[in-house]
Amino acid sequence: RLTDEEFAAIGRAVWRHAWLTRRRLSLYSSLGNHTIAECAGLAFAAALFPGSGEGRDWLDTAVSLLRREISHQILADGGPVEQSFAYHRFVLDLYWLTTDFLGRNGLADLRDLLPRLRAGEEFLAAFRDRRGNLPAIGDSDDGRAVAPSLAPARWEAPLPEPGVRSFPDAGYSVFRCACGALLTFDHGPLGMPPLYNHGHADALSVTYSLEGIPFLVDPGTFRYNGDPVSRAWFKGTRSHCTVTIDGEDQAVQETGFIWSRPYRSGIVTRRDKDAMVRLEAIHDGYARLREPVRHKRSVLLFDDGCFLIRDSFW
Secondary structure, three states: OOOHHHHHHHHHHHHHHHHHHHHOOOOOOOOOHHHHHHHHHHHHHHHHOOOOHHHHHHHHHHHHHHHHHHHHHEOOOOOEOOOOHHHHHHHHHHHHHHHHHHHHOOOOOOHHHHHHHHHHHHHHHHOOOOOOOOOOOOOOOOOOOOEOOEOOOOOOOOOOOOEEEEEOOOOEEEEEOOOOEEEEEEOOOOOOOOOOOOOOOOOOOEEEEEOOEEEEOOOOOOOOOOOHHHHHHHHOHHHOOOOOEOOEOOOEEOOOOOEEOOOOEEEEEEEEEOOEEEEEEEEOOOOOOOOOOOEEEEEEEEOOOOEEEEEEEO
């Protein structure tokens, strides 16, 4: 049990932290998971100081930003604006945690946000294999809304039925086979503009697992700081299951977190015929080279879990 002195010291620390957060909100180039984490902090701090002008402002700011950002952070198809599955999990959990806390304490009713949160859960469920694993697409710092072994109460989306599902806003397609095969196809943008901080240069890359055993993988992040060579490699094109031309990334790495010359990528065609689905996508990341090249990838998916990939260039 805390003593009065200890409780007062914690209260002062929360006040100072919230006061500074309110005046240093991530509202510009870092308007991503940082912003939602700051909103969660302001909401919880506001509950400790409900009678103060600062506390009311923290609450109003948090609720306003959470409402505004829901359609930015979580795209219409449920995918992540930051092109990172790990940060998508983080953002969704922050939303679940904060909306539940505000509702249970009568501070704000954010139930109108639930349909978009459920869409986010359905997106992640589409990529989860039978062992519950997600491909390590995009950046990750292993952050959690609560703790690695604890998660807030949230709606659990069921695993989808076998078939192919595309997410046109986020730019991914996923093939789930009754035999346990799971293939993902990335045809989305580099990341969240203007800096594309947490995206990887992985246009037209694939991952593949069978019964939860990975065969074609996205290697993930490794680490952010202290090893710039490894950082550049893990976020670069060569570490992904796609094509690298002239040893160059599909975009230009300016720093460990900033990209320039972002590519455009997207599905060209989808054809469903009998027991086969054909997806074709293109990106223009190498159009910047002295000898410009465009890359098109066709993925043929069969009901027995087999697939065929064909790359073409011009």
